Amino acid sequence: MIKPIYTTNSEYIKYLDCNPGVFRRVGFQSCNLDIKEGPNVLSRMSLCDFKLESLGSSELGGCGGSLKRSFTLASGANYTLTATEVGQAQGEVQLIVVKVKYKKEQKSEDRYLTWEYKGNVYVINSLMVLSGRTQPDIPWQGWDLSYYSNNPPVPGFSPQIFPPVTSPNYTFGGILFNNPGEYDVELEILVFN
Amino acid sequence: MATAPLICNTIEFEGSIFQRCNLQIVKGTTVLREIVLCDTDIILNNFTSFNGCVYGNSSLLLSSEGLNSVDFVMIKVTYPSTLPVASRFINMIYAGNYLPIASLMVLTGNGNYIFGGWDLDPNGSDIESPYFEQGGMLLYNPHSVKVNVEVILGEGLLSSEITNYMIDENGNVLVNEDGDFLTF
Numbered sequence: 001m002i003k004p005i006y007t008t009n010s011e012y013i014k015y016l017d018c019n020p021g022v023f024r025r026v027g028f029q030s031c032n033l034d035i036k037e038g039p040n041v042l043s044r045m046s047l048c049d050f051k052l053e054s055l056g057s058s059e060l061g062g063c064g065g066s067l068k069r070s071f072t073l074a075s076g077a078n079y080t081l082t083a084t085e086v087g088q089a090q091g092e093v094q095l096i097v098v099k100v101k102y103k104k105e106q107k108s109e110d111r112y113l114t115w116e117y118k119g120n121v122y123v124i125n126s127l128m129v130l131s132g133r134t135q136p137d138i139p140w141q142g143w144d145l146s147y148y149s150n151n152p153p154v155p156g157f158s159p160q161i162f163p164p165v166t167s168p169n170y171t172f173g174g175i176l177f178n179n180p181g182e183y184d185v186e187l188e189i190l191v192f193n
Numbered sequence: 194m195a196t197a198p199l200i201c202n203t204i205e206f207e208g209s210i211f212q213r214c215n216l217q218i219v220k221g222t223t224v225l226r227e228i229v230l231c232d233t234d235i236i237l238n239n240f241t242s243f244n245g246c247v248y249g250n251s252s253l254l255l256s257s258e259g260l261n262s263v264d265f266v267m268i269k270v271t272y273p274s275t276l277p278v279a280s281r282f283i284n285m286i287y288a289g290n291y292l293p294i295a296s297l298m299v300l301t302g303n304g305n306y307i308f309g310g311w312d313l314d315p316n317g318s319d320i321e322s323p324y325f326e327q328g329g330m331l332l333y334n335p336h337s338v339k340v341n342v343e344v345i346l347g348e349g350l351l352s353s354e355i356t357n358y359m360i361d362e363n364g365n366v367l368v369n370e371d372g373d374f375l376t377f
Contacts, residue, residue: 024236024240025237027233028233031211035237042240043242045343048211049271050209050296051208053206054209064207066218068228094209094295108236108350112302112309123310125264125301126235126301129298129299131293131294131296132282132293133279133281143293192226
């Protein structure tokens, strides 16, 4: 039997989630990824030895680079990630990191985006790290961030409009993000090759 | 007699590393770009973690046993130093698709939605095959030498565990006079 509700005053709230020990949380501590329950580390994966060499370094002899983008993806909107400027000859890159920040008002169970790659749709909640290997002049084992179209854009001075993409194709590069939620989200993306 | 100056003929590393909880793109000692991961806070319910190896030309099927949904996947791969740099990759086969992994993959999802998580158990069949269109996840090592893998699979909190409390118009959780949560 539920007793009468008196108030939401904090002095009556005994069990609010102020104790991080209530949940198991994944976070980065130093260069480790820890799963913690309160002060106890339940599992740890060290990333201190993580090292991915740029394709542009002299040893590998290709063209490498990096870029970072930070922007708002509106509710119901799409964003196509391409990075031909840092990819190898066919547009492949070695590392993609995506962080998503949601508004406080958005319920945790509603927090997700979809991303489409090579005609397949996947999900992301708050973090994604994708890595691969590239070679200078041939498609290898990288992530294809060439144009999301069979018709790469022509130079800016052309009157031709970038053709709208209506049917994702396996041969397309790029990653198409979609925000199906009610709220805008903040995206931070790092691409490296 | 003066000592000749010490010359350290080090090769300047250009690439990506973790520096504390930041993932940085560096060239020598110069940080070109970085993304801060210190604010990562992913809540899990249950999880499983293991480390082992995948033998050459073999594959490892990831099992979601004990997890209702898989909302967090982390895979770290390390290679023998004898393997050429260009060959330091494996493949994750998911829903019949080959995806590359060099040294790290982190995936997150939301199991509150159908197809919102990463499906390691297609159609609830208990037959975990990566060739199901609906899911299944497998690590495939295409090389002749073994590689070491570390894996974490986590189940996020389902909404019933965290959102079935009654709230007022301001979003505050309501409690009774004893301070106990009121639930639907």
